[in-house]
Amino acid sequence: MRLQINHQKLKGQMADEPIIEVKDLVAGYEDTVILQDINFEVRRGEVFAVLGGSGSGKTTLLKNMIGLQKPLRGVILIDGTDVVAAEGEERLRVLKKIGVAYQSGALFGSMSVLTNVALPLEEFTDLPRRAIDMIAQMKLKAVGLQGAAYKMPSELSGGMRKRAAIARALAMDPKILFLDEPSAGLDPITSAQLDELILQLSRDLQITFVIVTHELPSILTVADRVIMVDKDARTVIATGTPQELRDQSANPVVRRFFNRQLGRDVRIDNG
Amino acid sequence: MEDTDKAAFDFRPGDHGQARLILKGRLDRDTTASIWRDSTQVVRQARIPRLVVQAGEVVYCDGAGVALLAEYKHIQREHGGQIEIQGLRPQFEQLMAVLEIDHLVAPPKPAGTITSFIRHAGFVLNLGQWTAGFVRSMGTETSFTGEVFAKLLKALTHPRGLRWKETLIIAEKAGANAVAITGLLGFLIGTILAFQTVAAMRQFGAEVFVADLVVIVLFRELGPLITAVLLTSRTGSAFAAELGTMKVNEEIDALTTMGLDPVQFLVLPRIIAVIGVIPLLTMFNMLMGLVGCGLVMVSWDIPGAIFMDRIRYAATLTDLFGGLAKTFVFGALVAGIGCLRGLQTGVGPTAVGDSTTRAVVSGLIAIIVADGVFAVVYYFLGI
Numbered sequence: 001m002r003l004q005i006n007h008q009k010l011k012g013q014m015a016d017e018p019i020i021e022v023k024d025l026v027a028g029y030e031d032t033v034i035l036q037d038i039n040f041e042v043r044r045g046e047v048f049a050v051l052g053g054s055g056s057g058k059t060t061l062l063k064n065m066i067g068l069q070k071p072l073r074g075v076i077l078i079d080g081t082d083v084v085a086a087e088g089e090e091r092l093r094v095l096k097k098i099g100v101a102y103q104s105g106a107l108f109g110s111m112s113v114l115t116n117v118a119l120p121l122e123e124f125t126d127l128p129r130r131a132i133d134m135i136a137q138m139k140l141k142a143v144g145l146q147g148a149a150y151k152m153p154s155e156l157s158g159g160m161r162k163r164a165a166i167a168r169a170l171a172m173d174p175k176i177l178f179l180d181e182p183s184a185g186l187d188p189i190t191s192a193q194l195d196e197l198i199l200q201l202s203r204d205l206q207i208t209f210v211i212v213t214h215e216l217p218s219i220l221t222v223a224d225r226v227i228m229v230d231k232d233a234r235t236v237i238a239t240g241t242p243q244e245l246r247d248q249s250a251n252p253v254v255r256r257f258f259n260r261q262l263g264r265d266v267r268i269d270n271g
Numbered sequence: 272m273e274d275t276d277k278a279a280f281d282f283r284p285g286d287h288g289q290a291r292l293i294l295k296g297r298l299d300r301d302t303t304a305s306i307w308r309d310s311t312q313v314v315r316q317a318r319i320p321r322l323v324v325q326a327g328e329v330v331y332c333d334g335a336g337v338a339l340l341a342e343y344k345h346i347q348r349e350h351g352g353q354i355e356i357q358g359l360r361p362q363f364e365q366l367m368a369v370l371e372i373d374h375l376v377a378p379p380k381p382a383g384t385i386t387s388f389i390r391h392a393g394f395v396l397n398l399g400q401w402t403a404g405f406v407r408s409m410g411t412e413t414s415f416t417g418e419v420f421a422k423l424l425k426a427l428t429h430p431r432g433l434r435w436k437e438t439l440i441i442a443e444k445a446g447a448n449a450v451a452i453t454g455l456l457g458f459l460i461g462t463i464l465a466f467q468t469v470a471a472m473r474q475f476g477a478e479v480f481v482a483d484l485v486v487i488v489l490f491r492e493l494g495p496l497i498t499a500v501l502l503t504s505r506t507g508s509a510f511a512a513e514l515g516t517m518k519v520n521e522e523i524d525a526l527t528t529m530g531l532d533p534v535q536f537l538v539l540p541r542i543i544a545v546i547g548v549i550p551l552l553t554m555f556n557m558l559m560g561l562v563g564c565g566l567v568m569v570s571w572d573i574p575g576a577i578f579m580d581r582i583r584y585a586a587t588l589t590d591l592f593g594g595l596a597k598t599f600v601f602g603a604l605v606a607g608i609g610c611l612r613g614l615q616t617g618v619g620p621t622a623v624g625d626s627t628t629r630a631v632v633s634g635l636i637a638i639i640v641a642d643g644v645f646a647v648v649y650y651f652l653g654i
Binding site for chain 2: 139
């Protein structure tokens with residue numbers, strides 16, 4: 001029996017509550033400030049995108065949010081816990097709430113796809129082997145890769161590798177899934193399939209997505225809200241829904257970015 | 272409804288082949304483990320024709336909880352029983368619909384009937400595989416040696432085609448940067464050789480001949496050999512790693528598609544650089560070995576003048592150049608094998624490590640074999 005749930009209603013109920021809060025963030029490396037005055041919040045259950053050109057600091061912002069890099073100043077709260085200040089057990093608790101799928105997939109090449117997905121469960125839970133295998137295969141099924149469970153990462157195509165990385169990120173049932181450039185290097189059809197997968201996981205598993213990308217077609221398909229960071233301004237220059245940014249932004253950088261990337265689409269949309 | 276941080280179950284057998292399994296609390300990755308074994312064991316052993324799982328008191332359920340519910344279904348299906356899950360909250364039912372799998376995909380079977388027979392052949396199979404691999408490898412190495420030799424001759428007759436700047440940088444890394452470790456090894460070998468022999472030879476009043484022993488051993492054998500072993504582990508492995516990484520990063524393919532020959536571009540500079548520096552390193556190694564020997568002899572009250580006199584008497588140019596002649600071959604082997612293993616690098620994260628290991632192992636074997644060949648040839652030449 002497949003149950004029909006009013007996802008929009010569910011999303012609406014969850015959407016007001018912030019799950020990530022970034023306050024007065026200054027990010028960079030030692031003396032080099034890459035981003036400053038960054039303030040935004042990600043609401044529970046939404047698909048949130050960080051948009052920007054090459055070198056705009058998107059990945060730096062992501063690294064700060066997932067605790068890989070300490071901000072120069074500011075606060076990042078994940079589900080109420082300061083990820084910057086958290087240490088030891090508290091930090092581990094925060095990390096268990098998030099999953100990250102890296103641009104390259106970052107699968108461990110010496111392990112099968114199933115072992116890659118099962119790894120966090122083996123390391124962080126007391127579940128028996130059969131349970132771990134079941135959960136790992138469930139996650140592979142969720143991303144459409146159940147048949148590739150025993151393949152090695154080198155045997156997967158680019159799109160399959162991204163899916164496997166998402167399955168691994170899903171292994172611990174995270175509340176938030178960070179995706180770094182999920183469409184990079186994929187053909188339009190595979191990219192569209194990945195977008196569909198993100199929408200499906202967001203709808204079915206009620207996971208909050210934070211997607212860092214510069215691929216506008218994907219953003220327009222999947223994102224509920226977007227912020228755009230700019231290399232020259234070193235801060236957030238636009239916030240809103242993807243459609244608002246595309247159609248209503250007065251910021252010349254935003255307009256140039258959208259027109260350049262979506263030139264053909266904009267003309268079609270505008271009739 | 273009771274909200275709890277733990278998972279709990281209560282199994283209640285009933286009449287008419289029916290039983291109830293009541294689940295309570297959180298079914299997540301941390302709590303599910305506590306009831307997995309016991310609850311599945313109870314259900315498996317009971318072999319109930321109809322199992323009703325009452326999940327109305329489950330307050331949270333994630334992938335682990337779904338896996339547990341799926342496991343009950345699998346157990347019931349195994350013995351032909353029925354199962355009904357009642358009261359599960361809609362969002363968890365939705366999760367179950369998304370995640371639940373019909374069966375676990377089994378790992379691929381590694382062997383069919385013939386393969387299975389061969390697997391049991393064990394030793395014979397291994398021997399056959401090793402022999403086939405050895406023959407293939409010899410073929411590749413012979414072809415590579417021929418290619419390198421031909422291109423080396425061409426490069427020496429047309430030196431402008433060689434990347435001399437790159438060659439000098441490699442020579443600096445392989446030679447100048449290895450001076451200290453080569454000298455230290457030579458010094459220690461000389462010291463140890465002298466120390467081990469001087470006490471025994473003193474019993475016969477022959478301690479002054481320790482210098483003869485050390486100088487002959489160092490010049491003819493240990494100097495070239497120790498230096499070559501050092502270069503294999505230091506430089507040969509580095510070459511394999513460098514070229515292996517380039518192979519993995521498709522840089523070698525890029526060179527080829529640009530019309531540049533990887534052997535000419537990458538291998539020849541390395542071989543020429545190593546052949547150029549290895550005699551110098553060997554001489555330094557020998558010199559430091561003699562210094563170590565001299566220190567030991569002086570500490571055993573043998574005058575330095577006598578030590579120097581014995582060296583002058585014992586060390587012949589034949590010994591010196593006989594030893595140095597080997598180093599050219601050793602150098603070519605170390606660099607050539609390091610580069611070959613690098614170019615043979617496969618795919619995957621362990622490939623570069625494997626290449627490096629193979630470079631060191633086959634480099635060491637090649638050096639020892641070559642040294643043995645030199646020993647036989649020198650014997651027949653009366654050197």
